[in-house]
Amino acid sequence: MMDYTDRHFRHLIRLLSKQTLLYTEMVSANAVAHERQFHQTHYRQQHPEACLDTMLQNYNIDYIATRFLAQGTAQEGPSILQLGGSDPDLLYQAAQAVSELSQRSYSDYHCNYTALNLNCGCPSPKVAGKGCFGAALMDDPVLVRDLCHALYEGGQQQYPVTVKCRIGTDTKRSWKDDNNNNNYDEALYQDLCHFIETVAAGGIVQEFTIHARIAVLTKSFSPADNRKIPPLKYHLIQRLVQDYPHLRFILNGGIESIPQVQDQLHRVPGLRGVMVGRAFCADPWRFSGADALLYHSNDTEVPLHRWHILQQYAQYADAQEQQYDPTTIRRFLIKAVTGLFAGEPNSKKYRIALDEIAGLPKKGIHTPVSELLLEAATKHLSEETLFRSPLESYELQTQGQNKDLVQEWQADRQVIL
Ligand SMILES: Cc1cc2nc3c(=O)[nH]c(=O)nc-3n(C[C@H](O)[C@H](O)[C@H](O)COP(=O)(O)O)c2cc1C
Incomplete structure (x- = not known):
């Protein structure tokens, strides 16, 4: 897409x-x-x-x-x-x-x-x-x-x-x-x-x-x-x-x-x-149970929870920023994680924090992006959100506890193709 x-x-x-x-x-x-x-x-x-x-x-x-x-x-x-x-x-x-x-x-x-x-x-x-x-x-x-x-x-x-x-x-x-x-x-x-x-x-x-x-x-x-x-x-x-x-x-x-x-x-x-x-x-997290539920995989590498994913992504983001110029790449690295906590309490505050992080290299502030990403998550999101497992999330889905996040996402989108 x-x-x-x-x-x-x-x-x-x-x-x-x-x-x-x-x-x-x-x-x-x-x-x-x-x-x-x-x-x-x-x-x-x-x-x-x-x-x-x-x-x-x-x-x-x-x-x-x-x-x-x-x-x-x-x-x-x-x-x-x-x-x-x-x-x-x-x-x-x-x-x-x-x-x-x-x-x-x-x-x-x-x-x-x-x-x-x-x-x-x-x-x-x-x-x-x-x-x-x-x-x-x-x-x-x-x-x-x-x-x-x-x-x-x-x-x-x-x-x-x-x-x-x-x-x-x-x-x-x-x-x-x-x-x-x-x-x-x-x-x-x-x-x-x-x-x-x-x-x-x-x-x-x-x-x-x-x-x-x-x-x-x-x-x-x-x-x-x-x-x-x-x-x-x-x-x-x-x-x-x-x-x-x-x-x-x-x-x-x-x-x-x-x-x-x-x-x-x-x-x-x-x-x-x-x-x-x-x-x-x-x-994206709505599909975190895909390997277990659709592919019937027993892979132990499947995600434990979103904190686990964020830690791994943060390492990747640091590596990318060492390879490419953070002033140009940071906003793409950040954009990729904006939906990870969609619909959770305080997710909007987290997204605002991400926006700020995206702009820092242009202001000459070069704190490692990994630190910023993890700090923003612990500041704004609850342990319940960060540590909920894919299967627990799937159970919430089957109980119909989903907001209409797709509609919300479309309404928020700046890019019209
Ligand atoms: C923002 C956006 C970008 C898209 N870009 C592509 C694209 O590059 N190639 C493509 O085949 N389809 C693209 N699509 C269409 C989707 O792949 C998909 O066919 C369509 O959204 C219907 O599926 P969905 O209801 O699951 O979203 C795009 C859709 C959206 C909303």
């Missing part, structure tokens, strides 16, 4: 779940490809005698790593890099950059993704308006097939390629005609099948993560509307699971808790997984 699932947030989430499959923010393939061309040209000018292999191993990849592709640590675990683009050549080059970064024996940068994913779901006019890009790609499945092929080849055939999409767009039929009637759904499903079959026929893509709403591409519809107004149609994804047993489907949209994830997995045998977006950002 853009502006949220950056490497710091993914690191935090990895501290509370070892098993969950993580997705990066969407990275623009065009930007990566252009940076790569720029730095390669520069290298060639400096070393006209260098052969292709030497250039590929030595062109300056630092900016591409820090700005777009690097993971926070070598332990990021299962995580998928999402790319956005609509030009096969640029996607090919972006995937080459991923492969090149992963091959370089850097101790500073980590780049070990499980798979590459193509964004065919973003309805933002910033994205969809630029020709065929994001959700607009769903109207051109042949192009999507070719883009996935380009990603696979650019990644030297080493990365599985998956697709994130919607159940359709409003290009052929207006969303206003959807009065829960079967004809509308049937026509939508036929188009969706055509998309899935065409893309899968390329032989590269076997996994689709599907947001169970259509994308309304009309300009007057905001991205926020597009995540709220078109109705969720989980039943279409259930049909896909039954009709295409050789493919894998992950259901997305409107899932807000572990019991809801369990419910979907129970209802749809064969469903590969459930993707959670906003609820995970709003209240």
